[in-house]
Amino acid sequence: MVFEKVVEILRNYKEEPELEVSMDSTFEELELDSLDTVELVMEMEESFDTSIEMDTELKTIADVVGLIEKAIA
Amino acid sequence: MSFSIIGTGSALPKTIQTNDDLTEYFETSNEWIVSRTGIEARHICIEESILDIALEASLNALDNAHINPKELDLIICPTLGGDTVTPSLACLIQEKLEATCPSFDLNAACSGFIYGLDLADAYFCRNREMKILVVAVDAMSKLVDWKDRSTAVLFGDGAGAAILSNGDDLKAIRLTSVGNQHALCIPWAKGNHPLLKDQETPSPYLLMDGDEVYRFAVAAICNDLKTVVKQAGITFEDLDFIIPHQANLRIIKSAAKRLKIPMEKFALQINSCGNTSAASIPLVLDEMNRQGKLKPGMRIALSAFGGGLTTGACVLEWSKKSF
Ligand SMILES: CC(C)(COP(=O)(O)OP(=O)(O)OC[C@H]1O[C@@H](n2cnc3c(N)ncnc32)[C@H](O)[C@@H]1OP(=O)(O)O)[C@@H](O)C(=O)NCCC(=O)NCCS
Secondary structure (H helix, E strand, C coil), X not given: CHHXXXXXXXXXXXXXXXCCCCCCCECCCCCCCHHHXXXXXXXXXXXXXXXXXXXXXXXXXXXXXXXXXXXXX | CCCEEEEEEEECCCEEEEHHHHCCCCCCCHHHHHHHHCCCEEEECCCCCHHHHHHHHHHHHHHHHCCCHHHCCEEEEECCCCCCCCCCHHHHHXXXXXXXXXXXXXXXXXXXXXXXXXXXXXXXXXXXXXXXXEEEEEEHHHCCCCCCHHHHCCECEEEEEEEEECCCCEEEEEEEECCCCCCEECCCCCCCCCCCCCCCCCCCCCEECHHHHHHHXXXXXXXXXXXXXXXXXXXXXXXXXXXXXXXXXXXXXXXXXXXXXXXXXXXXXXXXHCECHHHHHHHHHHHHHHCCCCCCCCEEEEEEEECCCEEEEEEEECCCCCC
C-alpha cells in the first residue's frame, strides 16, 4: 500500500507516468538529489497526513517506505 | 495603520567570490552549488566594515527619498550584529549621518526587514508625521564557518534600506516566531567569569540543520503568502511581484509550485548575492526600484524566514512615482 502510494508520488514529482520503480531503486538511479528527497518527504507528509523525521539517510525507496510505515504505525 | 516607502538604497561590498573561487577553501564545485541553491557568486566584506555598507545603503535611500538625515525621526537597523556589540550599528549609522533621532538594532535574523517594517508601522500609529529609516545589514561571511562547505557556500554580505513616510502602501503584514535553537544557531561568546568552569568552547560559527530549515522555509512562504494576500483582500493573480527571502532557489521554486504561482512573479537576485540575511529583500527591492520596474499601483508581496525561527510577510501597494 505504502509502496504503491510512494511510486505514485514519485511519478507525479518526476512528471514521468511510466517511471519504473522498485523497492531497491536508489535515488541516485532515479536521478534525484538530496533536496529532491526532502521534497518527496514533504509530499509524503501531506499525502499520508503524518510528520516524518528525517533522521536517517535515505538512499533507496525501501528506506522511504520503512520511514513512512514507522510514522503511520 | 500604514506608511509609504519614499526611497530605497542598497550597498554590496566590492569583493566578489564565485563558486570556483571557493574551491580553494574546500572540496566543492560550481555544479553542486548552482544545482542545489542557484547561487553563482556572493559579495564579501574584506576592505569594508559592516558600518561602511550600512552607511552607503542609508545614504542611497536618503538620496532617493530626497530628504536630509536631520529629518529622520527614527533609525531601525535589522541585523544579527554590526562591527561591535555596543554601540549598536544603528547608533553608528546615526553618528555618521549626523542624524539626531533615536536609533537601535533589531534581531530577527533573515526576517529582520519585515520585522522592521512592522515595528515602524506601530510608530506611525503614534505619529503619522514621521520619517523612519529601516536599514537591514548583515555580514554573514563573518558568522559562518569557512571550514564547513555545507553552510559557507550559501551566504553573502550586503545592506538594503528603505525610508518610510506618512502614506498607505502597507496593506497587510504578518510575523511569526517559533523558538528553535536546533535548526539554526550562531552561538555567542561565553564570558570569562572566574567561577565559570573551563568548559570546552563550542564553535562560535553558524550551525544548521539544512533539511529542517528547508522544510520550514517552504512551509513559511506558502502559509505567510496565503495569509497576507487574504488579509489584503486580494488574490495571487493581483500581485505584480513577490520578493522572497533569497536563501535558496530550490526553496523558492518549491513554494511557487505548491502555491501554483508562476516563477516569473518572483524577483530574484540569489545568483549574484547568495543569502544576505536581513538585507536580502531590501536589496532586491532597491534593484527593482532603480531599474524602474516599480510603478504606482503595483502590488508587491515580501516573504522572509530565518533563524529564531522567525517568519514575516507583507503586501505593499507601491505609490512612489519614479526612481
Ligand atoms: C544546505 C542545503 C543546500 C543542503 O542541501 P542537501 O542537498 O540536503 O545537502 P546535504 O547536507 O544533505 O549534503 C548532500 C551531500 O553533498 C555534500 N555537500 C554539502 N555541501 C557541499 C558543497 N558545498 N559542495 C559539495 N558537496 C557538498 C555533503 O557532504 C553530502 O555528501 P554525502 O552524501 O557524500 O555525505 C539545503 O539543506 C538547504 O538549502 N537548506 C536550507 C538552508 C537555508 O536556506 N538556510 C538559511 C535560512 S535563512
